[in-house]
Amino acid sequence: MPGRHAARHASRPSAGRDRYFDTLRALALVRVVAYHTFGWAWAGLVFPSMGIMFGLAGTLMAKSLERPALTVVRGRLRRLLPPFWCWGVFVVAAMLVHGWMPGWQIVYWIVPLGDPPGDAWGEQAWEILWYLRTYLWFVLLSPLLLRVFRLAPLPVLALSLAPVVMLQFVRAGPDGRVGSALWDLATYLCCWLAGFAHRDGVLQRLRPAAVVLPALAAMAYGGWYAFSHQADHGTYDLDEDPLAQAFWSAGAVLLLMWAKAYFRVDFARLTRFRRLDRTVTVFNARAVTIYLWHEIALVLAVPLIDRFWDVPALETYLPLDSQWFLFGVGWVLIALFVLLCGWVEDVAARRTPRLLP
DSSP: OOOOOHHHHHSSTTOOHHHHHHHHHHHHHHHHHHHHHOTTTTTTHOOOHHHHHHHHHHHHHHHHSSHHHHHHHHHHHHHHHHHHHHHHHHHHHHHTTOOOOOOOOGGGGGGSSOOOOOGGHHHHHHHHHHHHHHHHHHHHHHHHHHHHHHHHHHHHHHHTTTTHHHHHHTTOOOSHHHHHHHHHHHHHHHHEEEHHHHTTTTHHEEEEEHHHHHHHHHHHHHHHHHTTTTTTTTTTOGOOOOHHHHHHHHHHHHHHHHHHHHOOOOOGGGGGSHHHHHHHHEEETTTTHHHHHHHHHHHHHHHHHHHTTHHHHHHSOOTTTTTHHHHHHHHHHHHHHHHHTTTHHHHHTTTTOOOOO
């Protein structure tokens, strides 16, 4: 039986992992599931999960591009597409069974360079694919973006919010898939480049005021714009307002990246809490699976809970009409999907398939 020293050694994060970033990614996934369960308009203001996820991805991409760009891009595609295909087979098959007739745009279910088509019946499942599409484009553009960024890091970082301003106030861009892609790329460009800035040590070399004040100003503008334009969108929810989302997320990501560098935060003590550390490990190793399957889990949780009402004991003792109960059942189903389909991420990463990492 292994001793305490061996147990402590086993609980340490693998080489190269940063528990600060891993924890942020895990929290971002939890927030995404919570938002899609409760619909809290304020959730993005408290924790702008999508901006944070793009910022973390930008950091990792800049690190990876120390190797040949073609190898890195190919590796990212290999790790992303198989889990997407595994999930897509079920979604496409379900829509076909319900009478959906696809056209040539079905090719976007192979490589989601544009929004994959679907019908209204399956919309709750496939509408989340904008993130994968945007991430994929950022990966393809990163070799060029990193070159441009390193020519003049601070001016490029400052100007990275200009595209969304142009789209909002000058010209909205084309309709359809191209327009959607441009809006999402413009919205999260600064977050992605903030990841570059962290990796290259740009933020660490600046005085605190040179980062904190512009970041707070960006968040102030984003928050003001969201609340002052509620009439345009019917809510102050950042997900409904790209300009507000861009500025608020950019400021928040810059602060988180700067705090990481300035205070040298690594969350290394997380390894003392074995179960929590294990949870963070699983969330990061199965991030794509959790993101893709969480909406399907929430959809399936509703008819499942409806069946509970037929059992008197469950009706009496369980809060079946509570959104928190739906949230809990959703996570149980997400865990089931992780066990059933998460191993695809191992195969895509050329690791030995495991039920849990």
